[in-house]
Amino acid sequence: ASTVSEAQCNILDSRQAIYGKEFSLTMILEGSQPAITKAECLIPPVCQRLDLLSMMKRTSHHAKQNLEHLFHVEFSGEDTAGLIKSVTGFFADRNASISAFRQKTYKQTGSQKESMKCKFVVNMPAHENFDALEAELTALFETLNVTGKVIDKHKKETNENLTSW
Numbered sequence: 001a002s003t004v005s006e007a008q009c010n011i012l013d014s015r016q017a018i019y020g021k022e023f024s025l026t027m028i029l030e031g032s033q034p035a036i037t038k039a040e041c042l043i044p045p046v047c048q049r050l051d052l053l054s055m056m057k058r059t060s061h062h063a064k065q066n067l068e069h070l071f072h073v074e075f076s077g078e079d080t081a082g083l084i085k086s087v088t089g090f091f092a093d094r095n096a097s098i099s100a101f102r103q104k105t106y107k108q109t110g111s112q113k114e115s116m117k118c119k120f121v122v123n124m125p126a127h128e129n130f131d132a133l134e135a136e137l138t139a140l141f142e143t144l145n146v147t148g149k150v151i152d153k154h155k156k157e158t159n160e161n162l163t164s165w
Helices: 002-006 033-049 083-092 130-144
Strands: 010-019 022-030 069-078 097-107 114-124 146-152
Touching: 002 033, 069 083, 069 130, 083 097, 083 114, 083 130, 130 146
Parallel strands: none
Antiparallel strands: 010 022, 069 114, 069 146, 097 114
16 A cells, blocks of 8 residues: 555555455555556566565546446255356346355265355446246256345345444
């Protein structure tokens, strides 16, 4: 952050994650053309000193995403080829975008079969009928032989704490 500030840029957004044993930091910076150029010169030596890989890409002006209607989707079952493609394709066909995604594979105790759990956040157009979506997704889950659920984040679940953070 101090290097970005030294370059006279602002951090619009940042994400941090650990993948395996590797740390990942993604930042979206804004600033004048000279400030961005300065950041491009200052950041790589800092990364090299910290033994981090750095990559940079210039993009067009950042526009805030219009997150119309958010759904959380979770499903699990036997890990089979094409499973995630089928579920994500279901949402792509409805002009939805996936904004967060996590998958975990594991061996079932007893049978030692490869299983998987998947969670993601979907942004859908506001006009989408949640009840119809839930019914169609449940039917897809049955076809794929997985269990799952979809949660409308605009409605509170009956057992969900009413305060948010």
